[in-house]
Amino acid sequence: MATIYEVAALAGVSPATVSRVFNGNTVSPEKQRAVREAAAKLAFTPNKTARRLRKQSSEVIALLIPDIENPFFTALARGVEDRAQQAGFSVVLCNTDDDPGKELRYLQIAASEQMAGVILAPASDEADLGAIASLGSPVVAVDRTTPYPVDAVKVDNRAAGIAATTALFDAGHRRIACIAGPVGIESTEDRFLGWRQVMTTRRAAMPEGYLRHANFRADGGYAAMKDLLALPEPPEAVLTTNNLMGVGALQAVVEAGVDPSKFGLAVVGELPFMFLTPPAVVQVRLPARHLGTTAATMLLERIGGDAQPPRTVVLRAELA
Amino acid sequence: MATIYEVAALAGVSPATVSRVFNGNTVSPEKQRAVREAAAKLAFTPNKTARRLRKQSSEVIALLIPDIENPFFTALARGVEDRAQQAGFSVVLCNTDDDPGKELRYLQIAASEQMAGVILAPASDEADLGAIASLGSPVVAVDRTTPYPVDAVKVDNRAAGIAATTALFDAGHRRIACIAGPVGIESTEDRFLGWRQVMTTRRAAMPEGYLRHANFRADGGYAAMKDLLALPEPPEAVLTTNNLMGVGALQAVVEAGVDPSKFGLAVVGELPFMFLTPPAVVQVRLPARHLGTTAATMLLERIGGDAQPPRTVVLRAELA
DNA sequence: GAAGTCCAAGAAATCGATTTCGTCAAGGTC
DNA sequence: GACCTTGACGAAATCGATTTCTTGGACTTC
Numbered sequence: 001m002a003t004i005y006e007v008a009a010l011a012g013v014s015p016a017t018v019s020r021v022f023n024g025n026t027v028s029p030e031k032q033r034a035v036r037e038a039a040a041k042l043a044f045t046p047n048k049t050a051r052r053l054r055k056q057s058s059e060v061i062a063l064l065i066p067d068i069e070n071p072f073f074t075a076l077a078r079g080v081e082d083r084a085q086q087a088g089f090s091v092v093l094c095n096t097d098d099d100p101g102k103e104l105r106y107l108q109i110a111a112s113e114q115m116a117g118v119i120l121a122p123a124s125d126e127a128d129l130g131a132i133a134s135l136g137s138p139v140v141a142v143d144r145t146t147p148y149p150v151d152a153v154k155v156d157n158r159a160a161g162i163a164a165t166t167a168l169f170d171a172g173h174r175r176i177a178c179i180a181g182p183v184g185i186e187s188t189e190d191r192f193l194g195w196r197q198v199m200t201t202r203r204a205a206m207p208e209g210y211l212r213h214a215n216f217r218a219d220g221g222y223a224a225m226k227d228l229l230a231l232p233e234p235p236e237a238v239l240t241t242n243n244l245m246g247v248g249a250l251q252a253v254v255e256a257g258v259d260p261s262k263f264g265l266a267v268v269g270e271l272p273f274m275f276l277t278p279p280a281v282v283q284v285r286l287p288a289r290h291l292g293t294t295a296a297t298m299l300l301e302r303i304g305g306d307a308q309p310p311r312t313v314v315l316r317a318e319l320a
Numbered sequence: 321m322a323t324i325y326e327v328a329a330l331a332g333v334s335p336a337t338v339s340r341v342f343n344g345n346t347v348s349p350e351k352q353r354a355v356r357e358a359a360a361k362l363a364f365t366p367n368k369t370a371r372r373l374r375k376q377s378s379e380v381i382a383l384l385i386p387d388i389e390n391p392f393f394t395a396l397a398r399g400v401e402d403r404a405q406q407a408g409f410s411v412v413l414c415n416t417d418d419d420p421g422k423e424l425r426y427l428q429i430a431a432s433e434q435m436a437g438v439i440l441a442p443a444s445d446e447a448d449l450g451a452i453a454s455l456g457s458p459v460v461a462v463d464r465t466t467p468y469p470v471d472a473v474k475v476d477n478r479a480a481g482i483a484a485t486t487a488l489f490d491a492g493h494r495r496i497a498c499i500a501g502p503v504g505i506e507s508t509e510d511r512f513l514g515w516r517q518v519m520t521t522r523r524a525a526m527p528e529g530y531l532r533h534a535n536f537r538a539d540g541g542y543a544a545m546k547d548l549l550a551l552p553e554p555p556e557a558v559l560t561t562n563n564l565m566g567v568g569a570l571q572a573v574v575e576a577g578v579d580p581s582k583f584g585l586a587v588v589g590e591l592p593f594m595f596l597t598p599p600a601v602v603q604v605r606l607p608a609r610h611l612g613t614t615a616a617t618m619l620l621e622r623i624g625g626d627a628q629p630p631r632t633v634v635l636r637a638e639l640a
Numbered sequence: 641g642a643a644g645t646c647c648a649a650g651a652a653a654t655c656g657a658t659t660t661c662g663t664c665a666a667g668g669t670c
Numbered sequence: 671g672a673c674c675t676t677g678a679c680g681a682a683a684t685c686g687a688t689t690t691c692t693t694g695g696a697c698t699t700c
Binding site: 003004005015016018019020023046047048049050051052053054055 | 686
């Protein structure tokens with residue numbers, strides 16, 4: 001790795017001039033040419049670390065997501081990456097596993113690595129954005145909001161829950177259960193509230209046990225669905241508040257010998273890679289990628305110096 | 321962000337001593353305590369950038385994969401992350417989209433960011449590892465190998481292809497087509513060779529058009545399968561050389577009104593989130609996560625100074 | 641033609657850590 | 671007691687860029 005000094009020596013100028021050439025400052029055409037030639041000859045790439053130390057900032061943004069194996073989040077990540085790439089930024093992907101400890105560690109890393117900004121799907125309400133915020137690094141919350149006054153991009157989750165539940169109603173189902181995510185995670189909580197609202201409005205019965213809190217993965221949905229099917233009066237239809245629980249629930253239905261195209265299953269999110277989706281499955285498509293591009297755009301605006309008060313953008317999900 | 325100088329001032333010692341406290345050098349117990357107290361009071365976190373500039377290395381490893389939305393690669397990424405995490409390293413995930421240009425850019429970034437090492441699923445044979453290698457940063461190729469003399473972890477792809485094809489034979493199929501990935505990608509090429517070997521050994525007919533090269537995604541598999549089914553003499557069974565093409569192929573089968581549990585479909589890899597897999601689908605499970613942990617382990621050994629000649633570890637895939 | 645303005649470009653400071661080097665005192669050896 | 675070793679620790683160099691400060695020359699302006 002050639003340094004700026006070697007380039008300067010070869011080009012017969014000072015290091016400062018070399019720096020100026022690459023940072024768009026006033027340098028005479030001849031010296032400019034000399035520097036570029038020397039740089040090319042030495043295959044010079046500026047040392048990002050040194051630059052970062054001096055500039056106290058970098059062209060890297062951190063993206064903290066809870067589960068890299070969830071297609072919803074990878075689609076979101078793609079959106080972030082596409083947008084960042086365009087702007088010449090790199091994205092560092094971090095897996096928090098919905099563990100506040102891991103999340104905190106990554107936030108500290110982001111701070112001590114002088115990252116330009118952070119996009120975060122908060123694992124918990126207590127996500128400590130204090131450290132990173134006090135650094136002046138912008139933060140955008142995505143998918144879920146936080147108590148901190150930062151930009152946020154989310155989905156109208158309650159509307160999504162309402163749409164999904166209503167679709168089940170319209171298909172003729174009445175005894176509709178809900179498999180919700182862990183308590184305290186805003187996004188699925190809101191979807192569950194949508195379900196409850198529809199159920200209440202329509203005066204549908206919500207027997208004890210028709211609401212299940214499961215972990216976010218396929219196995220959680222699977223177990224919850226098994227439980228539901230084992231009830232004395234099992235539901236005719238079920239809403240799961242995220243994609244992977246939907247996968248698990250569908251499997252449980254099939255394994256129980258119930259015809260999945262008769263049973264009413266609604267999922268907020270998409271059943272990933274499920275082209276074979278039984279027609280009866282209702283899916284509310286979440287704009288995952290769009291969530292990512294929007295968040296990235298907002299973050300880049302902040303990085304660019306935009307100082308307006310925090311905004312929250314709410315995207316709408318649509319029935320697929 | 322407090323600096324080492326502020327800590328030193330508060331503790332009444334020199335910056336060098338503060339550094340020594342955090343890097344395990346000889347410091348008297350009293351000063352040690354004083355420094356730790358001061359550091360705690362100021363919430364001191366060492367500036368990674370400065371440290372990296374000085375040490376010319378960091379505790380970050382780069383992982384370059386072709387497609388973050390492919391569950392095979394996310395599982396692999398998880399493996400890498402778990403292992404890295406244990407060793408106190410962070411992982412930076414980069415999406416190459418199988419684009420040599422993007423790949424090259426990321427490799428340069430890895431170099432200019434002083435990353436401790438790189439794990440790479442090469443997009444092409446020409447992946448220029450020269451720059452990064454000349455830096456002395458270790459590189460481990462994963463899933464695919466490269467002409468450069470670096471460590472590699474791969475799957476016995478030919479055996480996987482053989483196992484899958486043989487299983488189709490054993491199920492009574494004879495007219496077996498193959499949907500292979502793009503030409504030039506070693507992993508799927510080898511799987512295709514396994515298919516051809518079985519077909520040849522068993523003297524099965526391989527009519528013109530029974531070998532398709534498709535893009536790696538579900539849509540590629542879908543289109544290829546459509547083509548195959550439209551042949552004058554369509555195959556009775558098909559092998560796809562990766563997971564996503566299998567998803568697409570399965571969809572095409574179903575859409576064509578063919579009963580997927582009659583048709584013979586074999587996939588090298590797992591049909592992601594496909595719990596509803598028709599019984600006839602043969603899957604050769606690839607040890608994706610294990611690939612990741614193994615690669616990370618090897619990389620960490622190299623980072624630790626291991627200088628033995630390059631090794632290639634071949635993992636075995638098993639019929640699921 | 642003297643004074644003021646402007647601009648290219650080098651010298652040197654700077655970012656915040658780590659590390660080398662040197663100093664000084666304590667302890668050991670003959 | 672003279673000499674050597676050892677260990678703690680501060681001063682200063684170092685990593686490689688950016689940026690401020692400074693200088694000297696060209697160009698205006700009156």
